[in-house]
Amino acid sequence: MEKKKKTMYSVMSFRYGLTNGFSTLITTIATTYWAIFLTDAVGLETGVMAGILGAASIIDMVSVPFIGIIMQKAKFKSGKFRPWLILGAVTAAVFRWLSFSDPGLTGVGQAVWFGGAYILTYVGYNIAFTAFTGLLPLMASDPDERQAYAAAKNICNSTGKFVFSLFSVYLISLFGQGNDAMGYSMLALLIGVLVILAYVQLFTATKKIDVVAPKAETAKGEVKKPVEDVYKASLWEMIKYAITKPFLLYLGGASCKGSTYFIITGLAAYYYTYVVGDKNMLTVYLSLSTFLMIGGSFIMPYVSRLVKGAKQTYILGLSIYAACLALAYFLGTNAVVFTVLMSAGYVGYSIAHAAEITIYSSVVDYTQWKSGKDLKPFMMSLFNLVPKIGTTVGSFVMGFGLVAVGFDKTNVTAGAISGIRVLFSALPSLLLVVGIVLMVLFPLTDDKVRSMQAEIRERKAGQK
Template sequence: MAANNQAKPKATELHYWLYSTGNFANNIIFMMVGTYISYFYTNILGISPFMAGVVFMVARLVDAFTDPLMGIIVDKTNTKIGKYRPWIIAGAPFLGIMFVLLFTAPNFSMTGKVVYAFVTYIIYSLAWTIVQIPQLALPAILTNDIAKRTRIQAIFQAFGSIAALVVSAWALPILDKLGGQDNAEAWFKFTVIFGAISTVIFILSAMSVKDVDVYDSEAKQKQTANKEISLKETFSVITKNKALLCVLIAYGTDMFAYQISNSLRMYFFKYNMSGRTDLITYIGYASTFVGFALVIFIQPFVKKTGKRAGIIGIEALAILVTLPMLITGLKGSYSVSAVMFTYIAIAFTWTINNMLSRSAVLDSANYAQMTLGVNGTALVNSTFTFVNKCCQAFSMFFSGMILSATGFNKDVTEQTPGCLKAILLLCTIGPIVGYLCSLIAMYFYPLTRKGEIEMQEKLDKMDIKNSEDDLVL
């Protein structure tokens, strides 16, 4: 037998940063949809908040099938240009086009507008699945170091925070320059510009790891030699994965809380804060600062606490910092300082939890590999993507239903007291309940810091063994 002296390529610090630029593209699209699609549907397209919520919910029924299917497909992919990159590169232009169509307001009848919203949102969601599942799974090939993975997520989120800044701080001023916040053509121009930018960045990000995400010439031989894994065994990485269940509940409830506040932010500052939408800008700047600052601090933080204790502590903090906005709002006179303190503090807690949760999903895939003997990284990440979209949809459906029930009217400058109170409670009490549920879920998360270290050692030993096996043909 001949020796194959070509070692498997290892990721470098440069790979971490170049790969992470893709989250700028991802967050431009995700944050625009999460923050403004409800407002666009009600105030620009002209459909009711309730019907907008129905659109979001129906799309999730489709995702229940397409997301896990995409995860299985990615796990089985092994092409000449890698495992994850082909899907990102092929899906990015498709996603960019659907992003534009999502924020287009055709001159249809009311029924035609509702149908248009259904079709474009469902297809957009499918396009997002094609790009995001491989994008989120890709860090699994960059490193086995659990603390370092969290740092990669910190870099990833830092670039995402730039996109969040664009959306929260610059989107409205740019829309004003393009024709106005209530001008359909301005929204179309905005999405054309940033849809094109996002498409290019997605592709460049994927290409940056071309020497790490490579064709595995041994994969087919190994697959042939091993027993074919059944569909039931494949899905065991989800159904029998306690770590994944806990982190999905924790992330899902936290995401639900964040998305309720996020989707109603425009309504809150426009109606409850008497048109002070200019304040949204400062939230964006704070999020960006936090995102980049955590690149330095998150790895030593995780090494000290582990993800379980870290998330529990941050969720408890999120509950506390939401109280000032709730208390001043219930008194009937909003304090700008209290509101901004809450929103900026939540930007801090959300950013940390998002980093820890995304990294914990990758850990849960390894946890399944250790306990069940099945490697399904992309399938596990498909559940994360699905939960992400479900929480966005549920929050917007729930918010839309409450707004409709309390008499929201897009044609008036002042909403009813009942509607204003509903917006306040949705932005405060709703998130507090979500944070509490997240805290409880992580209490049952099976991986302590000690467990993370032990799992990392096992993964390193497996990599060494696989590398030794690959040296012999």
């Protein structure tokens, strides 16, 4: 009898993705509006605003491994990850609302209020997102199934951002009625409520998936055999087993992709304002690239099935992205051609980005196979390092790169225009080539992952 072919997507995969579609709004509202809220609506000086953002970003990055350590050590009856979904979501939602609420403080009090709210928002977000990513290996063990979950996550993520871009300005105006500060605050409150609801539905959906092993019952007079806690690990064991060749190669390759994304995102407004001289083209670029990202995410599982593996899918995605950026630099002297090529690159980006969590899940499987310890909570917290590294590198390149090319908005020279084109397309393309090389060296294929998973299951069966 012919084996029935499983469908690529499922209701559960989109329930998983839906959570990310709403949670991404926690960061999107901040990257889009927080700086202008602080300077225009609150009246904070630009220097103070920059200082708050800089200090808070550093603390945000440093908090990631500590969150992982706490989650690895903690024990809850309702699951290893599920309780953190609610704790993190509520914390992030409340403090995101407070970060867009002006209590009327001044001076140091004002800086402490907004800096503290920003930091606690991302502490909560990191907790919730670590639990969210930690559930993926439990919800989908097979690499192909993980690809579908990851793709659903990215489809919902891109859709959430697109809907935000369509309605956020209108909602701020509607809620504020001429009071911008109130408009921002009410939009943040609405987003917070939606995020909590999204995480609650995932909490209920995974009740039978994230299950803590019950203590073994014994007959009267029988010696009780201790049940091994596979999550138990010392701090040294967490660090020692986490830092492996697959982890370092993944971190390097994914950071190249992440840095490229943030460099391009940060410089897009400069390119269309000062090189093209038409801000309307920026809207075309943002809309077209978002649509293509959704499409790339959707086809990723089918691409993975065609090229037979997550690693190959990731490399293909990076290659498409790099090729489009290189072509944009060499052939894109015309703004329309440049925009089309840059946007087309996002098909490759989204294919690689959707495959990324599957790649990283294989690293987590490798760590468990190698060490015999289940370090998912700690390892999944480290997954958050990639966007943090990307943001840092992107900010560095944007800031120091513009200085290096001699950019001055009052006198934009031909050299500065040429330099912005290099920073916007040529440099990111080279970064992606480095990422491709690192991922070619990445040792974990889908077949290797399945073999490791089978061995892990055999070990567990032998302990019963």
